[in-house]
Structure formats: structure tokens, C-alpha cells
Amino acid sequence: MNSLSDFVLVSAVLFGIGIYGLVTKRNALRLLFAVEIMINAANLNFVAFGQYMPPPAGSQAALGQTFVLFSIALAAAEAAVILAIVVVAYRLHHDVDVSELDTLEG
């Protein structure tokens, strides 16, 4: 049988990988990958706790799953905006290295 801690451990490892990518990578698309991985780690945690824990008094059993549905939709919107920014940055600079994009720097 899988226990709750197994899922939480996978989620922790995924979150660590996401943090590593966010710290080291300078390519804008790799940063997007790292953020998506971290969002997925959080979603996995939500569903795992929602399924294994008894619902608190007065709340619904499907609360964890519902919030993850909202979270996935938000992540889709976020990815669309980030990809548009990447395309614009590439058109302006012919490069998506985030350390080169310093036009707004004072």
C-alpha cells in the first residue's frame, strides 16, 4: 500500500529540483520548466493530503481536488503569458538569456 508520506516525499524531491532549476538556469524557458515543476509538486501535495486526511468538520471531501483544478487553470494562464513574453524578448534581443535582458535596469 502507498502511504501519504510516499507522495509527500516525491513532492518534496520535485520541489527541490524546481528550486535548483530556478537558482542555476538563465534560459527563460528553463525557468518556466522549473516553475511548472514546482507548481506540480504543490498540486501533488494538495491531492495527496485531500485524499488521505479525513475532511475537517463542515467541509467537503472533494476540496483538495477542486483546488487543484483551479491551480491547473491558473498555471495554464501563467504559462501563456510567460511564453508570450519569451517570444517578445526573443524578437527584441534575439536571445532569451535572462541575465542579458536588462533594458529596464536603472
Place this chain on the structure above:
Amino acid sequence: MADAIFIAMAVVTVGGAIFALEAKEIVYGAIGLAGSLFGIAALFFLLDAPYVAVFQITVYIGAIAVLILFTVMLVRQENWAKELPTRSLSKLAGILTGIAIAVAFAFAVSSTNLAGDTVIQNVAGFQQIGQLISTGYSPVLEVLALVLGAAVIGALTLSRVDREEEKQ
């Protein structure tokens, strides 16, 4: 002890995530990310949440992964392939930070009695999710629709090609 299928899917998820960040070609990285998202969907199936799993496959693999692939191919050029190597010091710092956070979480988990929870208590189906979305949380759904619309309009506005600018 965990099932074999759980271990296999956990390996797919974690391996795909590492491959997404470390693959030489960013196109392969995007495919690795899709594999990782698929592994997460399989874990949702194992958690007895089929609706969320199918939603994950439709939205993440069907929309986001394909969108990323399109963007990568749209902006790909010769200088795209040679990604600047990360400085070894910042790479070391990144690895240490990631490992420290993962280990801290792992210790926090192992000091609780979460390992004793082996029975899935909530067998919430489509019906309960639908009731939640359409009654108590319907304002969230409507705000989310507005956010999605605004994001799509914003993305279109950002990436619109200005014809007059192009002529110069």
C-alpha cells in the same frame, strides 16, 4: 511499502523533471517536462482522483506542453542550441539549495506519523467536485474565467507584430 507502479511513476516524474532541466537541447527538455507531467497524472490516478488526472493530461500535456514546444521551435536558431554554460559556483549553490530543501522536507515528513496513513479516506467523485465548483466556489470559477480571458488577451497583445514597425 509502496507499490511497484507507484515507484515506477515516481521515477518517471523525478527523472523527467531532471531531464527537463538538464537536457542539452531544449526541445528534448520540453519533452522531458511532458513526461514528468504525465507521471504526476499517473500519481493522481493512484490517489483515486481520476478527474484531476484527466484534467492534468488535457490541460498540461495537451495545451501547455504543446504550447512550449511551439514556442521553442518558433524561436529556435543556431545560437539557441549553444546555451551558455552555467557558472560552476552557481551550479553548486543551486544543487546544494535544492538538496537542502528536499532533505529538510523529508525530515519534516519522517518526523510525523504520515506513513501510517495508508487508506484513502475520501472517495470524492465527479459529483462532489461539480457541486463544489457550481455552488460554494462558483465565484472562484468566474474570477478564474476572467483571469484566463485577461491572460489570453494580454498574451495576444504582447506578441502582436506591429506592421508599421516592421516596415522600417
